[in-house]
Amino acid sequence: MSTIQELGDAFERRGKRAKLAIMAGPGVGWLLTLILVPTTFLVMVSFAEINSSYDVVWSFSVSNYRELFVGESGFLQTPFVDSFFLSLRIAAATTFLTVVLAYPVAYLLTRLSGRRFKVVLFAVLVPFFTIFIVRIYSWLSLFGSQGLINSALVATPLTSEPLGIFEYGLAAVVISLTHAFFPYMLLTLYSSLEGIDYGVIEASRDLGATRIEIARDVVIPLSAQGLITGCVFVFVPALGTFITPQFLARGKFTMIAEVLTARINELYAINYGAAGSLFLIIPTLIAFAIVMRTTSLEAMG
Amino acid sequence: MADSEGHGRLSRLVGEPGLAGTVSVDRLVSAIASYGMWALTIGIVVFLWLPLSQIIALSFMENSAVLFPFEGVTLQNYVSLFTNEGLLMAARQSAFVATVSASVATLIGVPMGFAIARHEFRGRKMLRGLVIVPLLMPGIIMGISLLILFRVIGLSPGFFGTVLAHSVYGLPFIVLPVVARLAVFDRKLEEGARDLGADGRGVLTDVTLPIISPAIAAGFIFAWLRSFEDFIRVFFVGGTMDALTKEMYGMVVYSQGTEAMDPMATIIVLVVSAALAVAINFRDILEYV
Numbered sequence: 001m002s003t004i005q006e007l008g009d010a011f012e013r014r015g016k017r018a019k020l021a022i023m024a025g026p027g028v029g030w031l032l033t034l035i036l037v038p039t040t041f042l043v044m045v046s047f048a049e050i051n052s053s054y055d056v057v058w059s060f061s062v063s064n065y066r067e068l069f070v071g072e073s074g075f076l077q078t079p080f081v082d083s084f085f086l087s088l089r090i091a092a093a094t095t096f097l098t099v100v101l102a103y104p105v106a107y108l109l110t111r112l113s114g115r116r117f118k119v120v121l122f123a124v125l126v127p128f129f130t131i132f133i134v135r136i137y138s139w140l141s142l143f144g145s146q147g148l149i150n151s152a153l154v155a156t157p158l159t160s161e162p163l164g165i166f167e168y169g170l171a172a173v174v175i176s177l178t179h180a181f182f183p184y185m186l187l188t189l190y191s192s193l194e195g196i197d198y199g200v201i202e203a204s205r206d207l208g209a210t211r212i213e214i215a216r217d218v219v220i221p222l223s224a225q226g227l228i229t230g231c232v233f234v235f236v237p238a239l240g241t242f243i244t245p246q247f248l249a250r251g252k253f254t255m256i257a258e259v260l261t262a263r264i265n266e267l268y269a270i271n272y273g274a275a276g277s278l279f280l281i282i283p284t285l286i287a288f289a290i291v292m293r294t295t296s297l298e299a300m301g
Numbered sequence: 302m303a304d305s306e307g308h309g310r311l312s313r314l315v316g317e318p319g320l321a322g323t324v325s326v327d328r329l330v331s332a333i334a335s336y337g338m339w340a341l342t343i344g345i346v347v348f349l350w351l352p353l354s355q356i357i358a359l360s361f362m363e364n365s366a367v368l369f370p371f372e373g374v375t376l377q378n379y380v381s382l383f384t385n386e387g388l389l390m391a392a393r394q395s396a397f398v399a400t401v402s403a404s405v406a407t408l409i410g411v412p413m414g415f416a417i418a419r420h421e422f423r424g425r426k427m428l429r430g431l432v433i434v435p436l437l438m439p440g441i442i443m444g445i446s447l448l449i450l451f452r453v454i455g456l457s458p459g460f461f462g463t464v465l466a467h468s469v470y471g472l473p474f475i476v477l478p479v480v481a482r483l484a485v486f487d488r489k490l491e492e493g494a495r496d497l498g499a500d501g502r503g504v505l506t507d508v509t510l511p512i513i514s515p516a517i518a519a520g521f522i523f524a525w526l527r528s529f530e531d532f533i534r535v536f537f538v539g540g541t542m543d544a545l546t547k548e549m550y551g552m553v554v555y556s557q558g559t560e561a562m563d564p565m566a567t568i569i570v571l572v573v574s575a576a577l578a579v580a581i582n583f584r585d586i587l588e589y590v
Contacts, residue, residue: 016420020416020420020422022412023412023413023415023416023420024412024413024416024417024422024428026408026409026412026413027409027410027412027413027416027432027472027476028413028428028431030409030468030469030472031428031431031432031434031435031469031472033450034447034450034465034466034469035431035434035435035438035443035469036431037450038443038446038447038449038450039442039446041446041449041450041453042442042445042446042449045449101341101345101348104337104338104341104342105338105341105342105345107338108338108339108342120342120346122574122577122578123346123349123350124345124346124349125577126349126350126353126570126573126574126577127349127350127353129526129573129576129577130353130566130569130570130573131526131529131530131546131569132530132532133530133532133546133549133550134356134549134566134569134570135352135353137356137549137553137562137566138352138353138355138356138566139352140553141355141356141359142351142352142355148355176352179348179349179352182345182349210325210326210327210330211327211330211331211334212330232437233437236437236439237439237440239439240439240440240441240442240533242440242441242532242533242536243532243533243550246550246554247553247554257439257441257533260441260445261441261533261536264445264448264537270445270448270449270452273445274445274446274449277439277441277442277445277446280439280441280442281442284437284438284439284442287437288430288433288434288437291433291437292430
């Protein structure tokens with residue numbers, strides 16, 4: 001009797017496993033072959049060389065990394081290093097601006113309902129669904145010395161010369177990135193703020209906490225998880241952006257994605273590109289660790 | 302006690318008659334915060350819409366590069382859009398790639414979501430982590446690493462490679478909402494259906510899938526949009542295949558046929574706003590983003 005039972009259990013387990021393999025198998029296969037394997041290749045190619053017929057010659061040399069960091073004028077004096085640190089600063093500034101702008105709006109959204117909620121939501125979400133390249137392009141004719149902002153300013157008595165800050169360059173890139181990524185921050189902040197039990201806020205008010213104390217001791221700590229996730233989802237894509245500086249820096253500076261793309265496109269130096277892009281993987285891995293620690297998958301929908 | 306003195310001073314400053322002494326800093330902060338939030342929100346809506354509305358205005362302008370000097374209103378830009386065969390072809394091609402990629406992601410992602418949400422197995426935690434990687438990975442890394450992979454296995458860049466790249470890119474947008482929806486799913490509904498005589502397949506098609514289908518639909522739309530708007534991945538793995546973003550990029554960077562750019566952008570903004578207005582009125586779409 002018991003052996004038959006065991007046999008039945010074993011069949012059932014096998015059936016379950018087969019079912020599971022059918023359900024999750026294709027997805028796992030996709031992730032392995034299109035994410036894990038290519039990333040492994042990327043690491044390997046970063047140590048390899050490319051021969052004159054553009055084939056990968058498997059080897060182990062650090063020359064790609066040396067090329068990244070050692071320039072003609074010395075260590076760390078390369079376009080890559082400059083672009084990398086500039087990209088980090090641009091991504092950090094963008095993240096900071098989106099937090100400052102999105103936090104109050106997200107909080108306001110949690111306090112609204114009905115028609116008002118729908119109107120505000122619509123107004124802030126349309127740019128989000130507009131494709132990225134259009135969002136960035138839409139700033140093109142606003143900036144520049146002939147751009148709308150400068151033309152408008154010159155028309156006023158405030159200034160007779162176009163202002164440098166509204167030329168193509170750093171401000172244009174940071175502002176357009178903030179514009180493009182604002183909704184990511186808003187949505188993650190909104191969903192974590194919405195999860196806060198309003199009773200907690202009322203209770204702390206009843207216990208005598210001031211608004212500032214409530215914000216500092218209750219709302220911000222309880223929404224910290226959304227804040228961190230939002231920062232990750234803004235910082236990482238901002239760091240690797242290619243189109244934005246192409247459109248709005250107009251050659252004044254180059255960001256890391258442009259340096260790598262140019263090398264690969266012009267010289268087919270995928271080994272150099274691989275080594276360089278690994279420095280984008282590091283922030284990604286940190287971001288991944290943060291998200292995994294702070295967020296449950298069930299809450300990420 | 303210093304605190305209450307502070308309150309007193311401020312309440313005199315605020316000067317509400319009859320309430321002197323009871324109006325606290327707190328009320329003041331609250332009022333400032335409330336008006337401040339509205340002011341900031343309105344400011345942000347202006348900030349978000351300013352560039353887009355400007356594009357819409359420019360699309361009807363005689364001199365489409367700048368608003369000033371004003372040279373008159375025209376539909377000529379729309380004519381040059383609809384006679385730009387290359388751009389229209391690219392738009393169609395991108396829509397096709399997006400549809401195929403999002404469909405593949407849905408077919409793979411929905412069962413995977415079920416497996417993660419409803420089964421205990423070894424490596425489940427790792428899989429949950431792995432699923433969000435395509436979402437977090439910068440596009441340029443995905444582009445370069447897939448370019449290397451395709452080169453090593455001898456797959457030439459083009460439509461097939463782009464669909465592979467975009468379907469894995471879209472996978473999290475399907476899996477995450479499905480897992481999230483199943484986590485709050487009331488399984489009593491399924492038990493009830495089973496008690497009433499439904500078999501496993503019937504429960505799935507008549508109870509479970511209809512309930513989670515809005516989450517799947519929202520995921521499909523996101524996956525579709527992400528594929529449609531992608532530039533850097535298709536730049537690396539698309540080869541010579543047409544793509545709307547590649548075409549638009551070329552138009553801006555090499556300043557060719559730019560007069561078609563504003564109408565194209567306008568149409569995209571208008572289609573999106575119409576679709577979104579409908580979606581917001583029909584369902585609480587925030588559940589799925």
